[in-house]
Amino acid sequence: MKCKKCGGKAVINMPQHNMGLCKDDFLQWLPEQMQKHIKKQKMFTPEEKILVAVSGGKDSLALWDMLNILGYQADGLYIALGIDEGISYSSESQRLTEKFANARGLNLHVVNMTADYGIDLPTLAKETRRGRDKPCSSCGLVKRHEMNRIARDFGYDVLATGHNLDDEAATLFSNTLQWNGDYLIRQHPVLAERDGLARKVKPLFRFYEKEMAAYTLLRGIEYIYDECPFAEGSTSTQYKELLNQLEHEHPGTKIHFFTKFLSAKKKGLFAEPTTKIVPELHICPKCGQPTSAHEICTFCRMMDRVNQ
Amino acid sequence: MNIFIDCTARNGKIASMKKTSTIILRDKKYDVKAGSTIRAALLKLEILPESVICIRDGELLTEDNMLKEGETIKLVSVISGG
Ligand code: SF4
Numbered sequence: 001m002k003c004k005k006c007g008g009k010a011v012i013n014m015p016q017h018n019m020g021l022c023k024d025d026f027l028q029w030l031p032e033q034m035q036k037h038i039k040k041q042k043m044f045t046p047e048e049k050i051l052v053a054v055s056g057g058k059d060s061l062a063l064w065d066m067l068n069i070l071g072y073q074a075d076g077l078y079i080a081l082g083i084d085e086g087i088s089y090s091s092e093s094q095r096l097t098e099k100f101a102n103a104r105g106l107n108l109h110v111v112n113m114t115a116d117y118g119i120d121l122p123t124l125a126k127e128t129r130r131g132r133d134k135p136c137s138s139c140g141l142v143k144r145h146e147m148n149r150i151a152r153d154f155g156y157d158v159l160a161t162g163h164n165l166d167d168e169a170a171t172l173f174s175n176t177l178q179w180n181g182d183y184l185i186r187q188h189p190v191l192a193e194r195d196g197l198a199r200k201v202k203p204l205f206r207f208y209e210k211e212m213a214a215y216t217l218l219r220g221i222e223y224i225y226d227e228c229p230f231a232e233g234s235t236s237t238q239y240k241e242l243l244n245q246l247e248h249e250h251p252g253t254k255i256h257f258f259t260k261f262l263s264a265k266k267k268g269l270f271a272e273p274t275t276k277i278v279p280e281l282h283i284c285p286k287c288g289q290p291t292s293a294h295e296i297c298t299f300c301r302m303m304d305r306v307n308q
Numbered sequence: 309m310n311i312f313i314d315c316t317a318r319n320g321k322i323a324s325m326k327k328t329s330t331i332i333l334r335d336k337k338y339d340v341k342a343g344s345t346i347r348a349a350l351l352k353l354e355i356l357p358e359s360v361i362c363i364r365d366g367e368l369l370t371e372d373n374m375l376k377e378g379e380t381i382k383l384v385s386v387i388s389g390g
């Protein structure tokens with residue numbers, strides 16, 4: 001297969017764009033595309049301070065790399081969850097994230113659950129019994145709370161995460177299967193700032209998982225290949241496989257599913273609810289973060305329970 | 309010593325008779341027939357080309373490339389969960 005730009009040997013085929021590209025052209029094309037959509041979606045400007053949530057996986061490291069190449073002011077945030085059963089998932093992903101940051105002289109914040117809160121995530125999940133055998137719901141809660149906290153404490157304008165198109169399409173698929181109206185209304189690559197919470201953006205929302213893996217490999221970025229041990233057999237992985245089967249038969253299915261959802265929403269397919277689904281927020285007296293819970297926020301309540 | 313030489317010679321012969329290539333995904337190794345496209349070999353193994361990247365001698369390559377006899381293709385799974 002030939003590169004559509006220069007006629008050289010292609011290293012990646014992107015049937016959804018009817019295009020194959022060679023290494024040099026692909027490494028130029030991907031950040032250019034990202035830049036185009038950052039502007040189009042009004043995600044952020046070069047004057048704003050960005051905090052990138054980095055997990056040590058391919059997507060978030062590639063995102064950080066591209067933001068850096070494009071000249072944005074992007075610092076990283078790594079949250080050490082202490083998931084080290086078996087494959088040393090957390091310690092290895094932290095090592096790779098720190099190696100990446102050091103090699104490029106980038107600024108990295110590290111939050112350590114055990115050091116900062118006296119408990120690792122698997123223990124926290126067990127003790128509070130949120131989620132029977134998987135700590136994922138506690139994990140999401142901790143990550144959101146800590147991202148908002150660091151963004152606020154250090155004055156970041158924007159929080160960027162490495163969700164790619166396959167992540168977004170799988171989430172959309174799941175929300176559609178359950179007709180989860182609240183989530184469908186809110187699912188968007190840009191969520192505006194509100195009540196002291198930083199704006200949230202997903203600059204990789206148009207890129208396939210395969211493109212992100214190719215980018216990371218071609219750039220020689222070392223990332224954690226093994227997944228979090230709790231991700232095994234997750235429904236999101238099943239949805240991704242299903243969507244890939246459709247993609248295989250009909251190239252472009254994934255990107256159309258998501259981008260047509262966004263344009264349908266823009267045209268008013270989803271009416272604003274008559275009753276307010278976005279709850280009023282107030283300030284948690286304990287940590288100072290906006291919350292919709294009564295009195296103290298869910299994060300602080302969870303921490304209180306394990307510290308009793 | 310004799311047996312050793314004999315053995316290698318025979319293995320070499322079997323391999324060339326079958327004309328195979330090797331595909332590796334994580335800790336699994338598959339022997340596949342050489343001479344078809346990588347894409348065809350992947351589909352035979354029920355691996356979707358959409359979910360992997362193919363690497364030969366450290367270089368990424370597209371799935372329309374032909375599998376050559378005796379070569380090894382390493383697959384990198386691109387799906388991450390969680
Ligand atoms: S799979 Fe692992 S990293 Fe992902 S939410 Fe669950 S516990 Fe957290």
Ligand SMILES: [Zn+2]
Binds near residue numbers: 007022
């Ligand atoms: Zn080219």
Ligand SMILES: [Zn+2]
Binds near residue numbers: 285289296298300301
């Ligand atoms: Zn709180």
